[in-house]
Amino acid sequence: MNQTPHSEARERFDYAVIADWIPPGERVLDLGCGDGTLLAYLRETKNVTGYGVEIDADRVLGCIRNGVDVIQIDIERGLSGFEDASFDHVIISQALQAMHATEHVLEEMLRVGREAVISFPNFAFRANREAIRAGHMPVSANLPYDWFQTPNVRFFTLIDFEGLCERLGIEVRERLAFDDQGNAVTDDPNLNGSLVFYRLGRAR
Template identity: 75%
Template sequence: MTEQERRVKAEQRERFDFAVIANWIPPGERVLDLGCGDGRLLRYLSDTRDVSGYGVEIDQESVLWCIRNGVDVIQMDIECGLSGFEDRSFDHVIISQALQTMHATEGILTEMLRVAEEAVVSFPNFAYRSNREAIAAGHMPVSEDLPYDWFDTPNVRFFTIADFEQLCARLDIDIRERLAFDEVGREVSIDPNLNGSLAFYRLGRRS
């Protein structure tokens, strides 16, 4: 696959991801997008759901792209927590395909549900069928949802749908909804830990 083809596929996948998340965000909400990159998700939500809010990003170049995209952005390291935000100051906090790049996984999830009524999390499922096949063949997997080679990946956590749900149970986090999709964007319901390449969650506090 050429670099151009990879870029086109990544953009198509990104639009798909944005649409899934947008379906969970009611119009007019206040949203915080963690690890927002260049701000395209928040821009999409602003255009399609009339949301307001902020992106949070540490990378200087990405912060500049947020500004170019008309997104309000705060440059900070979310690994250090969200102490700058008051309790329940947002309706939704989102971390889209970035949790696997974080070290402070538990703290980030806990903080998300402190500052918002609900959290939305998406991540690549390391237990997906083709990833298992790659490991069985003696190689680290490379796929549309895990597109990096082992030597240049930004990912520091390689976890599965089953792992994530186990962590939510330990942190007393309520899983309100889960969606899983294969690499071509088909929703899967049978054994998502095996058949789902990408997972999306709506999370809340347990009452």
């Protein structure tokens, strides 16, 4: 039986994790939104309003099919079309590792949004270290591409990311880590966390 985008989104635990940080009725910007399923999920479960941002034409069409308002721009060039503090939350879900202009993207997220929510695969995860020890680049559910076809251009760890946030004056307000089975981990998340989530703001 074919699934609707909404039913597929309900099965993704990462959407639920993000939704827990988004109060009802907020204004949300989703960067690198793909076909818009996350924003559609937030609209359905949290009654949010807002936009998706996507550069790929096929994915933009997917957003339109899913009834998601989408703007086709390259987020690496900045978000100049949006005024300061236009949104309550700006999200980038499992796409930061595909960005070249990492610092600029983070700065822009916290210019146009009150808070940023970010998720990314932790390259220091235990299974990734084991793959490298065996002489291979890791391939997993959260890093699903072979080295010769991956869209990822940054391979970084939880510790790396927090170091960058500190250098940019970005406050880590909350962090969650999960293993490759979707179980929450608290013991040494840089080793045991496969996918990590951050709620960020400007340092007070």
